[in-house]
Amino acid sequence: MTALSWWIAETTGSPEDEALAREHRLPVQRTPPTTGWYLARDNARLALHRADGPRAYPLICDLAAVAAERAAGARQSPLAKACGLARPTTMRVCDATAGLGRDSVMLAWLGAMVTPLERHPAIYLLLHDAWQHVHSSPAPPAWAARLEPPQAVDAARWFIEQPPATFDTIYMDPMFAATRRKAQPQKALAWLGELAGPDMDADDLLAAAHQAAAKRVVVKQHARSTPLASPSYQIKAKAVRFDVYLIGNSP
Ligand SMILES: C[S@@+](CC[C@H](N)C(=O)[O-])C[C@H]1O[C@@H](n2cnc3c(N)ncnc32)[C@H](O)[C@@H]1O
Known part of the structure; x- marks a missing residue:
């Protein structure tokens, strides 16, 4: 530990x-x-x-910087296509593995109402601080109104307590053991992986997410990794892949 x-x-x-x-x-x-x-x-x-180790730099979660950096081309991005947000539409999305909120911000920027969940206490606290910072600014950006405060919960356990089909889409980006490193060039996410370790229970999360999603569950994976289950279809990007699991006959 x-x-x-x-x-x-x-x-x-x-x-x-x-x-x-x-x-x-x-x-x-x-x-x-x-x-x-x-x-x-x-x-x-x-x-x-x-305090120790080779990369002793402070990490601050900055949601506005993420939106500014990733907004160009976001509508055509593999994330938008995988989550059904390639065209502006309102939907409820749960980011079950919110981490530093990079994907949560983009989902809100694309028009979804986003519920971010994060179970690691330090990562949750960084995200919570960033959320407060954005919402306390004199003129919060439009996407901020669609980003709910993060919750410090284990998503798999939390989903079991929610009514079925609470969200249109559940998005998950679990931390994978060895392959993940190559797919994450950003130092912040690599550091996050060292702190939280690999998410060995992503299978359980996928099963629980199926109960709480009305339309689809989307899993971000390393481009060459084995899918957690058999997806309905896949959206491939350079280093990562989005496995889309449709619920029932949902488009
Ligand atoms: C690869 S990071 C996610 C990065 C995130 N997509 C972003 O854009 O910043 C994975 C995160 O999911 C969290 N996580 C994994 N399984 C979880 C679960 N069952 N419930 C809540 N958080 C979880 C980990 O603690 C870690 O912070």
Whole structure:
């Protein structure tokens, strides 16, 4: 298990951060940690640091930057095609593996109402901080109104508690063990993989997602990896592939 803590200085830390650390069971350090991973506030934004190891840089989740970087061509992207958003349409999408929210933002940008779920406490807290940051800006972008606050839950367990067909589409982008690294050139996502480790239970998530989706479940995979099950069809991109599982006869 990766050592993870939150550095909250006694004099400058906020009660809200103390409460969040308690809620997510993160040990609080009063001085900067010298080993392991830790969260800390950098200029009011929550950042993930790595005290040791070769890549000691802070990671901040910036949703507006993602939208700006990926908006060009988004409507024709494999993600849009796989999720049924190649034409503007309203639908409810659950991003079951929200991570740093890169795909959640794009799904909201494309017009979907998006419910992001993330089970890793540090990754959830970075995403939650980014969501608050976007929503507290004086003029939030239009897509922000379609991005619900992230929830700190295990999606497979959470789906079981939801009424059937709660979402039109459920999207999943689980972290895969060895092959994933080549498909993720971004340092942030590679770092995220080191922190959270591979998602060995993606099969269970796919099964639970089938219960909560009305129309389709979409799984992002490495281009050469074996599908989790037998998809209805596939949308192939350069390094990744989207496996689309249609529910019933849904288009
Ligand atoms: C490859 S990352 C997702 C990256 C994300 N698509 C993005 O755009 O930033 C996978 C994430 O899914 C989360 N995850 C995996 N299985 C999950 C589950 N059953 N419930 C909630 N989160 C899960 C992991 O903790 C990890 O943060």
